[in-house]
Amino acid sequence: xxxxxxxxxxxxxxxxxxxxxxxxxxxxxxxxxxxxxxxxxxxxxxxxxxxxxxxxxxxxxxxxxxxxxxxxxxxxxxxxxxxxxxxxxxxxxxxxxxxxxxxxxxxxxxxxxxxxxxxxxxxxxxxxxxxxxxxxxxxxxxxxxxxxxxxxxxxxxxxxxxxxxxxxxxxxxxxxxxxxxxxxxxxxxxxxxxxxxxxxxxxxxxxxxxxxxxxxxxxxxxxxxxxxxxxxxxxxxxxxxxxxxxxxxxxxxxxxxxxxxxxxxxxxxxxxxxxxxxxxxxxxxxxxxxxxxxxxxxxxxxxxxxxxxxxxxxxxxxxxxxxxxxxxxxxxxxxxxxxxxxxxxxxxxxxxxxxxxxxxxxxxxxxxxxxxxxxxxxxxxxxxxxxxxxxxxxxxxxxxxxxxxxxxxxxxxxxxxxxxxxxxxxxxxxxxxxxxxxxxxxxxxxxxxxxxxxxxxxxxxxxxxxxxxxxxxxxxxxxxxxx
Numbered sequence: 001x002x003x004x005x006x007x008x009x010x011x012x013x014x015x016x017x018x019x020x021x022x023x024x025x026x027x028x029x030x031x032x033x034x035x036x037x038x039x040x041x042x043x044x045x046x047x048x049x050x051x052x053x054x055x056x057x058x059x060x061x062x063x064x065x066x067x068x069x070x071x072x073x074x075x076x077x078x079x080x081x082x083x084x085x086x087x088x089x090x091x092x093x094x095x096x097x098x099x100x101x102x103x104x105x106x107x108x109x110x111x112x113x114x115x116x117x118x119x120x121x122x123x124x125x126x127x128x129x130x131x132x133x134x135x136x137x138x139x140x141x142x143x144x145x146x147x148x149x150x151x152x153x154x155x156x157x158x159x160x161x162x163x164x165x166x167x168x169x170x171x172x173x174x175x176x177x178x179x180x181x182x183x184x185x186x187x188x189x190x191x192x193x194x195x196x197x198x199x200x201x202x203x204x205x206x207x208x209x210x211x212x213x214x215x216x217x218x219x220x221x222x223x224x225x226x227x228x229x230x231x232x233x234x235x236x237x238x239x240x241x242x243x244x245x246x247x248x249x250x251x252x253x254x255x256x257x258x259x260x261x262x263x264x265x266x267x268x269x270x271x272x273x274x275x276x277x278x279x280x281x282x283x284x285x286x287x288x289x290x291x292x293x294x295x296x297x298x299x300x301x302x303x304x305x306x307x308x309x310x311x312x313x314x315x316x317x318x319x320x321x322x323x324x325x326x327x328x329x330x331x332x333x334x335x336x337x338x339x340x341x342x343x344x345x346x347x348x349x350x351x352x353x354x355x356x357x358x359x360x361x362x363x364x365x366x367x368x369x370x371x372x373x374x375x376x377x378x379x380x381x382x383x384x385x386x387x388x389x390x391x392x393x394x395x396x397x398x399x400x401x402x403x404x405x406x407x408x409x410x411x412x413x414x415x416x417x418x419x420x421x422x423x424x425x426x427x428x429x430x431x432x433x434x435x436x437x438x439x440x441x442x443x444x445x446x447x448x449x450x451x452x453x454x455x456x457x458x459x460x461x462x463x464x465x466x467x468x469x470x471x472x473x474x475x476x477x478x479x480x481x482x483x
Contacts (some may be wrong), residue, residue, distance in 0.1 A: 002448040006008060008034045010062040012404070013398075014403075018315050022227060023272075025221060028052075031129060032168035032174065032247065033170075033173065033174070033177065033298065033299055033300065033301050033302055034167075034169075034301070034302045034305055035170075035174070036167055036170060037163050037167045037170050037171045037174060038174070040162060040163055040223055042162050042220065042222055043159070043162045043163055043171065043219050045216070045217040045221075046155070046159075046162070046217045046218075046221065047171075047174055048213065048217065048240070049213040049214045049215075049216055049217025049218070050155065050175070050178070050213075050214055050217065050293070051179070051181065051182060051213075051216035052210050052213035052254075053210055053211045053212070053213050053228070054178070054179055054182035054186070055181075055182040055185055055186040055189075055210055056206055056207035056208070056209070056210030056211055056274070056366060057182075057186070058122060058183065058185075058186025058187050058189075058190050058203060058404070059183060059186060059189070059190040059193065059194075059203040059204070059206045059207045060123065060203065060207045061187075061190070062187060062188065062190035062191060062194055062203065063123075063194050063199070063200050063203035063204060064081055064137060064141060065081045066194050066200070067137065067200045067340035068081055068134055068137060068138075071133075072133055072134050073134050074098065076355070077134055077138075081137075081138065081141055082140045082356035083384075084141055084145070084385075085137050085141055085144075085380075086141055086145075086380075086381055086384050087142075087285075087410075088143075088145040088146035088149060089145050089146070089148070089149045089377060089380045089381060090141050090149075090377040091146070091149075091375065092145075092146035092147070092150050092380055093149035093151040093152070093153055093373045093374070093376035093377040093380070094238045094241070094242075094355075094370070094373045094374065095150075095238060095373070096112070096149055096151075096154065096155075096369075096373055096376075097152030097153040097157070097241065097277070097369040097370040097371065097372050097373020097374065097376070098237040098238050098241060098369060098370050098371065098373065099150070100153055100154040100157050100322045100368075100369025100372070100373070101157070101237070101366050101367065101368070101369035101370055102226045102227060102237075102369075103226060104223055104224055104225040104226070105157055105161070105226075105369070106218065106221040106222070106223055106224045106227050108150065108151075108154045108326040109154040109155055109158060109218050109221070110152055110218035110219060110221075112147050112150040112151040112154065112217070113147075113151050113211075113215055113218050115143075115147040115216050116144055116147040116148055116151060116206065116211070116353060117211045117212075117215065119140050119143050119147065120144070120204060120207050120211060121161070121208055122140050122204060122206045123137070123140055123203075123204045124201060124204035124208060125204065126140075127200045127201045127204060128201055149373070149376050152372070152380075153369060153373040153375070153376045154369065154372070154378045155237070155372075156220070156356070156359075156360065156368075156372030156375060156376070157360075157365075157368040157369040157371075157372045158224060159171050159172075159175075159360060160360045160361070160365070160368060161224055161365070162405045163360075165361055166265050166305070167305070167355070168303040168360050168361055168372065169353060169357045170301075170302075170305050170356070172352075172353045172356045172357055172360075173301040173305075173349075173353050174298075175354055176294060176298055176301065176349050176352055177294070177295060177298025177301070177349075179294075180291045180292070180294040180295035180298060181295055183288075184213075184288055184291045184292035186293060187287060187291075188205055188288065189290065192205070210243075226366070227366055229367050231293075237370070238369070238370065238373075239471055240376065241370030241371065241373070244363070244367055244371075244376060245392070246369070246373070247422050248362070248423075249423040249424055250311070250358060250423050250424050250427050251358070251359065251362060251363075251371070252364060252421075253311070253376070253377070253417065253418065253421050253424035254358050254359060254424075255355075255374060255378050256393070256417065257311035257314060257318055257351075257355075257414050257417065257418070258351070258352075258355060258378055258379060259378060259381060259382045259385075259416055260318070260387045260410055260413050260417070261276075261318045261321055261348070261351065261382075261414070262379075262382030262383045262385070263382055263385045263386045263389055263409055264322070264386070264389070264406045264407075264409045264410040264413065265321060265325045265326075265406045265407045265409075265410035266321045266340075266382075266383050266386030266387065266390065266406075267325055267328070267329065267390060267403050267406070268287070268383070268387060268390075269386075269387035269388075269390045269391045269394075270390050270391075270394060270399050270402060270403050271286045271287060271393065273399045274337075274399060277399070277417075278332055278334075279334045280371070281308070282334060282417045285334060286338070286341065287435055289337070289338040289339075289342045289345065290345035291345060291349065292338075292342050292345065293342030293343055293344065293345030293346040293348075293349075294342065294345040294348060294349035295347060296342070296346060297345075297346035297347075297349045297350060298349055300347075301350075301353070307354070308428050308429050309423050309426075309427065309428060309429075310354045310357065310358055310427055310428075310429050311418065311424040311426065312357075312418075312425060313350065313425035314351050314354045314355060314415055314417040314418075314436075315415065315425070317347045317351035317354070318347070318351050318410065318411075318414045319411045319414060319415060320343070320344070320347035321344050321347040321348050321351065321407075321410070322406075322407040322408065322409075322410030322411040322414070323407065323411055324340045324341070324343045324344035324407075325340075325341070325344050325403070325406070325407035325410070325412075326339050326403075326405075326406075326407025326408050327340050327407075328340035328344065328407075329400055329403030329404040329407065330400070330404060338402050344464050348434070355375075356375065357429070358427070358429075359371050359372070360372075361429070386406075389406070390402050390403070390406060392461055393405070393406070409446065
């Protein structure tokens with residue numbers, strides 16, 4: 001073979017290798033997490049502050065029930081720790097969302113966060129004082145749950161004011177991923193800390209210190225005044241928000257499918273029994289598995305913002321959630337249960353990102369606070385109802401039946417409902433951004449002749465993202481706009 005032929009073949013091999021390398025790089029870029037929202041300084045601080053504070057909150061979440069049991073040795077009182085938080089989450093979630101629509105959201109987020117921090121300090125103080133009062137602890141949990149509901153509703157309404165509408169899915173994926181990091185890191189570290197002497201005091205101290213990150217992020221937010229009427233809200237404002245949802249099948253379904261997924265297929269309350277019966281009491285990996293799956297999918301979530309048929313995507317994700325949960329209930333190897341629950345957690349993250357994105361982009365800004373209030377009530381209350389359902393069914397028909405039947409029922413109910421509600425099934429996010437009706441076949445003038453969600457990219461994020469959209473936010477732009 002001539003040297004020229006050898007050179008030609010060598011050159012072809014190099015070129016082929018280069019194409020494969022470029023193809024691999026392109027594939028990684030296609031699926032890697034979309035981090036463009038991090039270029040916007042207020043959003044970056046909000047994400048970092050909330051993520052840091054969330055890790056701290058896991059310490060309190062573990063310490064409170066363990067301390068209650070250490071004081072009372074009563075599983076009933078430990079159960080009340082979750083029960084007393086349900087009512088304030090629902091009530092203050094709805095009311096706080098209504099308030100967020102008529103006041104400066106920065107101020108509301110900041111002051112509700114300060115209140116939650118003071119409750120954590122209260123938990124620390126009663127521990128250091130050796131008060132051993134379950135009633136006081138339950139009262140503090142009640143107050144903390146209400147303040148959490150207000151701050152969470154407000155934060156969800158803030159995000160679309162900080163980033164352009166097309167980056168809302170990426171923003172939600174970042175928040176979900178950071179939350180899963182907090183779940184994994186915080187829960188594992190808290191479990192170690194509370195077992196130490198004076199561990200409860202250490203846990204509350206860690207939470208109180210890390211909470212300063214959220215307070216700093218809230219303090220550095222730009223002013224976010226209300227864009228609609230500024231009368232103080234009452235019951236009428238809450239009812240108006242619920243009526244807004246009830247007239248829009250896409251929003252009704254975005255909440256309904258989440259309730260179905262959590263009530264029918266959330267297996268958390270069955271973990272202790274399954275760990276005892278199958279895995280010699282090993283329970284930590286079960287609790288961490290769902291969050292680990294969400295974290296891994298979040299790191300490869302770059303494709304999420306390019307999905308148009310978000311109703312179909314939510315349906316598919318929840319079907320996968322139910323299916324993996326059901327299969328995990330049948331498995332008797334710990335590693336297999338963890339893998340299946342991790343896959344379920346990944347599917348749950350996808351569903352959560354799309355549901356939050358629809359909610360934030362579908363409603364006009366003057367309704368976003370109330371929408372986030374309902375979202376907070378649903379995503380926090382649904383799992384608690386799921387714990388109850390799983391426990392009741394297990395007490396009657398056994399743990400395996402409760403676990404597996406819940407996952408199967410979830411798949412069936414979600415598929416039937418999604419196919420039956422055509423506006424949700426046909427929802428097209430790209431058409432929505434272009435302002436084509438409501439992108440799901442509904443009459444754009446169904447509500448007093450107005451588009452139910454007249455938000456364009458510019459109108460959706462008037463405070464910070466306007467500079468981004470107009471081209472002012474280049475590599476230096478977000479920080480420059482923030483300064």
